[in-house]
Amino acid sequence: MLLVADNIRITNKRIERAVNELNPAPIQEMARRCEAAGxxxxxxxxxxxxxxxxKQMTFLVEAVQAVSDLPILIDTxxxxxxxxxxxxxxxxxxxxxxSLEPAKLEQMLPLAKRFGxxxxxxxxxxxxxxxxxxxxxxxxxVALYDAFRKAGLENExxxxxxxxxxxxxxxxxxxxxxxxxxxxxxxxxxGFDVSTIxxxxxxxxxxxxxxKKRLLESVYLPMLAVSGLxxxxxxxxxxKTVRIAGVYNALINKKIFSWEEI
Amino acid sequence: MLLVADNIRITNKRIERAVNELNPAPIQEMARRCEAAGxxxxxxxxxxxxxxxxKQMTFLVEAVQAVSDLPILIDTxxxxxxxxxxxxxxxxxxxxxxSLEPAKLEQMLPLAKRFGxxxxxxxxxxxxxxxxxxxxxxxxxVALYDAFRKAGLENExxxxxxxxxxxxxxxxxxxxxxxxxxxxxxxxxxGFDVSTIxxxxxxxxxxxxxxKKRLLESVYLPMLAVSGLxxxxxxxxxxKTVRIAGVYNALINKKIFSWEEI
Numbered sequence: 362m363l364l365v366a367d368n369i370r371i372t373n374k375r376i377e378r379a380v381n382e383l384n385p386a387p388i389q390e391m392a393r394r395c396e397a398a399g400x401x402x403x404x405x406x407x408x409x410x411x412x413x414x415x416k417q418m419t420f421l422v423e424a425v426q427a428v429s430d431l432p433i434l435i436d437t438x439x440x441x442x443x444x445x446x447x448x449x450x451x452x453x454x455x456x457x458x459x460s461l462e463p464a465k466l467e468q469m470l471p472l473a474k475r476f477g478x479x480x481x482x483x484x485x486x487x488x489x490x491x492x493x494x495x496x497x498x499x500x501x502x503v504a505l506y507d508a509f510r511k512a513g514l515e516n517e518x519x520x521x522x523x524x525x526x527x528x529x530x531x532x533x534x535x536x537x538x539x540x541x542x543x544x545x546x547x548x549x550x551x552g553f554d555v556s557t558i559x560x561x562x563x564x565x566x567x568x569x570x571x572x573k574k575r576l577l578e579s580v581y582l583p584m585l586a587v588s589g590l591x592x593x594x595x596x597x598x599x600x601k602t603v604r605i606a607g608v609y610n611a612l613i614n615k616k617i618f619s620w621e622e623i
Numbered sequence: 624m625l626l627v628a629d630n631i632r633i634t635n636k637r638i639e640r641a642v643n644e645l646n647p648a649p650i651q652e653m654a655r656r657c658e659a660a661g662x663x664x665x666x667x668x669x670x671x672x673x674x675x676x677x678k679q680m681t682f683l684v685e686a687v688q689a690v691s692d693l694p695i696l697i698d699t700x701x702x703x704x705x706x707x708x709x710x711x712x713x714x715x716x717x718x719x720x721x722s723l724e725p726a727k728l729e730q731m732l733p734l735a736k737r738f739g740x741x742x743x744x745x746x747x748x749x750x751x752x753x754x755x756x757x758x759x760x761x762x763x764x765v766a767l768y769d770a771f772r773k774a775g776l777e778n779e780x781x782x783x784x785x786x787x788x789x790x791x792x793x794x795x796x797x798x799x800x801x802x803x804x805x806x807x808x809x810x811x812x813x814g815f816d817v818s819t820i821x822x823x824x825x826x827x828x829x830x831x832x833x834x835k836k837r838l839l840e841s842v843y844l845p846m847l848a849v850s851g852l853x854x855x856x857x858x859x860x861x862x863k864t865v866r867i868a869g870v871y872n873a874l875i876n877k878k879i880f881s882w883e884e885i
Contacts (some may be wrong), residue, residue, distance in 0.1 A: 528880040533880055
C-alpha cells in the first residue's frame with residue numbers, strides 16, 4: 362500500500378497564505394516534511410482557486426516539484442486550475458478527480474485523455490451525494506467505469522475512491538464496512554485489478570478526542586489495506602498511523618520478515 | 624469478534640506451580656484479571672498433565688469456574704485430561720482441539736459428540752505439520768470438516784483454527800497472508816458461516832522487541848477480524864492489542880458510533 366500525503370491543502374492557513382502571496386517556502390517545507398515522513402505521493406488540494414486559478418495552480422505545482430520528485434495528485438474542482446496544473450507538471454501527475462457529476466465528466470475526464478494521466482474517480486451520485494449502501498456504490502462504480510472507457514481511457518489510468526464516511530454520520534460504521542466489501546468486489550466487478558484510494562482523514566472528521574481519532578485510523582487502515590486498498594490518502598504527520606502502514610507493508614512482504622523493517 | 628484469554632497456560636511458572644500444588648488462588652486471580660480486561664472466554668492450556676491428568680484438570684476447571692461464568696476452552700492433547708475437564712465443567716466448555724492427527728480424530732472428536740460441545744479444529748496435516756500454502760490449508764479444511772461430520776457433529780459445533788505462523792519463519796508473512804484468504808474462503812468452501820479462531824501470540828513467538836511485537840499484533844488483528852475471524856486467542860494483558868480489538872468492534876458496530884465506546 363502506498364501513502365499519499367494530504368497535508369498540502371488550502372484549508373491549512375499557512376498554505377492558504379503562501380498561495381495568496383505566491384510564497385513557495387511554506388509549501389516546500391511541507392512537501393519536504395511529507396517526503397521525509399515516507400510519503401509515496403503528494404496530494405495538492407488547492408480548493409477551487411476562484412481568484413487566479415491558472416497562476417496559483419502553476420505556482421503550487423512548480424513550488425512542490427522544485428523540491429520533490431514524488432508523483433502529485435492535483436486536487437481541485439476547478440477545470441481551469443486542473444489544466445494549468447497539468448501543463449505545469451514536469452513529473453508524474455494524477456487528476457483528483459472526477460465523478461458522475463456532469464461537469465466532472467465533461468471537463469475532467471477529457472483532461473486525463475489529453476495529458477495521458479491517471480485519474481481518481483469518486484463513487485458518488487451525479488448530484489454529488491454519497492450512495493446509501495454497498496450495492497449502490499457498486500452500481501456507481503460500473504457507471505463511472507463506463508464513462509471512463511467511453512472517454513477513451515485505459516484501465517491502468519483509473520483509480521477508484523469509494524469515499525470513506527465519517528464515523529460520526531448516523532450510518533457511518535455501516536458505510537465504512539460497505540466500503541470494505543466494495544474494495545473486495547471491485548476487481549471482479551470491473552474485470553481487472555483496479556487501483557483504489559481512500560481518504561483516511563474523512564473517517565474521523567468532526568468533533569472527537571485526537572488520540573481516539575488516531576486509534577480509529579490505525580485500526581481502519583489495515584482493514585482497508587487487507588481488503589485491497591492500493592493507496593491511502595492521509596496526514597503524514599500522524600506518526601502512529603504512518604507507522605501502522607509501515608508495519609502492514611512489512612507483514613504482507615513476500616521477503617523474509619525482519620524486525621528492523623518496522 | 625470475541626476475545627479469548629490465552630493467559631491461563633502451564634508455560635506460565637506461577638500457573639504451573641499452582642497446578643502442581645492444587646492451589647486455586649493464582650489461577651483464580653488470573654481468571655478474574657482476564658475477565659476484568661474484557662475476555663469473552665478463557666482458554667485453559669494445561670499441557671499434557673502427564674502425571675495426574677484427571678485430578679489436575681478437574682482442579683483447573685473447578686478453580687476457574689468458581690470465580691468466572693465465562694465459557695472455557697479446554698486446551699490439552701491428553702484425552703483423559705480432556706474428558707475429566709468436560710466432566711468437571713458446569714458452564715460452557717469448548718474442546719481445544721482436534722486435527723487430522725489420527726489420535727485426535729479417534730479420541731477428541733467423540734468427546735465433542737458425547738458432551739455436545741463445540742470443538743476447535745486445526746488446519747494441520749495428519750502428521751501435525753503446517754500445510755505449505757493457502758490451497759493446502761483449504762484441502763485440510765475439507766478433510767477436517769468431513770471427519771467432523773462423520774463423527775455426527777453439527778456445523779455450529781465447529782470452530783476452525785487456521786494456525787497463525789510466526790512472522791520469523793522463513794515464509795511467515797506469506798503464510799499469514801494465506802490465512803487471510805483462508806478466512807475469507809472458508810464460509811463459501813464449507814457452505815456455512817463457520818466460526819474461526821486464531822492464536823495471535825503465535826505471530827510474534829520467538830525473539831523480538833516487545834513494543835514491536837505488540838505493534839505487529841495490533842496490525843494483524845484488524846486484518847484477521849475484517850477477513851472473518853470470529854474469535855481471537857490472545858494475551859489479555861497486552862492492553863494496546865485489547866484496545867485495538869475494542870476499536871475494531873466499535874467500527875463494525877451497526878449502532879450509531881460513539882467516541883465513548885472506544
